[in-house]
Amino acid sequence: MSAPPFSASPAPSATPPVDDRWRQSHLGRWLGHAMRRFDARVLELMAHNDNVPLALANLAAREQVSAAHVHITRHLGLGGSRLTELAEQAGMSKQAMGMLVNQCEAWGLVLRTPDPRDARAQRIVFTDEGLAWLRAFQQAVAQTEAEFRQDVGVDVATVISLGLEAYAGAYKVNA
Numbered sequence: 200m201s202a203p204p205f206s207a208s209p210a211p212s213a214t215p216p217v218d219d220r221w222r223q224s225h226l227g228r229w230l231g232h233a234m235r236r237f238d239a240r241v242l243e244l245m246a247h248n249d250n251v252p253l254a255l256a257n258l259a260a261r262e263q264v265s266a267a268h269v270h271i272t273r274h275l276g277l278g279g280s281r282l283t284e285l286a287e288q289a290g291m292s293k294q295a296m297g298m299l300v301n302q303c304e305a306w307g308l309v310l311r312t313p314d315p316r317d318a319r320a321q322r323i324v325f326t327d328e329g330l331a332w333l334r335a336f337q338q339a340v341a342q343t344e345a346e347f348r349q350d351v352g353v354d355v356a357t358v359i360s361l362g363l364e365a366y367a368g369a370y371k372v373n374a
Contacts, residue, residue: 244339279322
């Protein structure tokens with residue numbers, strides 16, 4: 200009698216288990232953890248910044264503002280941007296960025312205006328409250344970077360910054 204074509208259990212392997220400790224300690228994992236820590240600290244500082252409009256500070260304090268929302272803060276041009284530009288710069292789909300813009304518009308951070316170059320298009324621009332948020336974001340980033348330098352030392356922070364800038368710059372060139 201022949202064996203069934205598909206076996207319910209895999210054949211035992213003669214090779215020893217693979218050492219998978221690398222999965223917990225590779226560069227991509229450290230970069231991800233570092234970015235989440237950095238963004239969380241920035242948002243924490245913004246939640247307690249008196250220059251942030253109260254409603255936005257409350258949203259940040261209640262962790263309603265996420266790192267995804269920070270993409271708009273990082274990428275929206277001071278003169279405004281089209282949705283497609285924002286999505287591309289943030290590495291997100293147009294639909295996902297549209298949802299973030301809708302939330303930020305409801306919160307009073309941004310608004311949609313007609314694009315003067317194309318009557319069919321709209322530009323997303325910061326409101327006055329959004330510009331106050333942006334100034335607070337700049338302060339929070341500066342403080343978080345200073346805390347980073349204090350935690351790891353100026354020399355290490357400089358090497359990390361230069362290395363990340365070179366690495367990210369190589370990605371932009373190759374993308």
